[in-house]
Amino acid sequence: MTQQTWDAVDNYFATQLVPSDPALDAALKASDDAGLPAIAVAPNQGKFLYLLARIARARTILEIGTLGGYSTLWLAKALPKDGRVVTLEADPAHADVARRNFANAGYADRIDLRVGRAVDTLPELRDTAPFDLVFVDADKPSNPDYFRWALELTRPGSVIVVDNVVRAGKVADPGSSDASVRGVQHMTDLMAAEPRVDATALQTVGTKGYDGLAIALVTG
Numbered sequence: 001m002t003q004q005t006w007d008a009v010d011n012y013f014a015t016q017l018v019p020s021d022p023a024l025d026a027a028l029k030a031s032d033d034a035g036l037p038a039i040a041v042a043p044n045q046g047k048f049l050y051l052l053a054r055i056a057r058a059r060t061i062l063e064i065g066t067l068g069g070y071s072t073l074w075l076a077k078a079l080p081k082d083g084r085v086v087t088l089e090a091d092p093a094h095a096d097v098a099r100r101n102f103a104n105a106g107y108a109d110r111i112d113l114r115v116g117r118a119v120d121t122l123p124e125l126r127d128t129a130p131f132d133l134v135f136v137d138a139d140k141p142s143n144p145d146y147f148r149w150a151l152e153l154t155r156p157g158s159v160i161v162v163d164n165v166v167r168a169g170k171v172a173d174p175g176s177s178d179a180s181v182r183g184v185q186h187m188t189d190l191m192a193a194e195p196r197v198d199a200t201a202l203q204t205v206g207t208k209g210y211d212g213l214a215i216a217l218v219t220g
């Protein structure tokens with residue numbers, strides 16, 4: 001299988017099942033025009049997050065890693081009118097683009113964007129917790145910290161999703177010295193040893209190449 005096949009299949013399903021949304025398309029274009037890296041989730045992955053949030057009947061969502069807010073908008077779309085997404089972003093330039101995207105999409109009232117390193121902004125969220133769903137998609141070396149925080153800020157029944165866990169297959173290399181790979185491996189160790197979650201991980205292919213995500217249900 002080749003990238004060309006993966007693109008064609010993603011485009012087939014996106015055309016059928018992920019109708020284009022002008023607000024989301026505009027957010028992607030504005031992010032691109034502002035020079036942000038093209039590392040947002042793909043449209044079908046955004047819809048997947050949206051569906052997970054709806055399946056979980058999420059009213060409060062935490063996202064770690066905003067970029068231009070594309071995945072944030074998918075998550076915000078899944079919320080009831082009085083629901084809320086808190087999204088954390090370290091880079092003020094990314095946050096500026098995201099803030100404009102939220103306003104232009106008409107979702108600014110449902111999204112609370114906090115600028116700063118997530119390890120510094122997460123402790124502020126103890127009063128806002130518990131979150132029904134947490135989406136972890138920031139600096140991968142910090143994934144163990146983000147998993148610990150996600151556990152602290154959720155409740156039994158909450159869902160934790162961690163993006164980009166495959167690292168082009170290097171996650172299976174126990175001798176890897178890549179800090180992102182090691183971050184994912186350490187987080188996976190924590191998930192495996194944690195009696196309060198039930199978790200799995202999936203490899204994926206698509207317009208974003210070869211990747212994958214982990215998902216955990218908080219059980220206790």
Ligand SMILES: C[S@@+](CC[C@H](N)C(=O)[O-])C[C@H]1O[C@@H](n2cnc3c(N)ncnc32)[C@H](O)[C@@H]1O
Pocket residue numbers: 039040041064065066067068069070071072088089090091094116117118119137138139142
């Ligand atoms: C992969 S992008 C997020 C993509 C976004 N979730 C989406 O799919 O549309 C990762 C983001 O995390 C931010 N980031 C990196 N380190 C961070 C940190 N320590 N705290 C918070 N955000 C961080 C980066 O600046 C970048 O905007």
Ligand SMILES: [Mg+2]
Pocket residue numbers: 039040041137163164
């Ligand atoms: Mg990602």
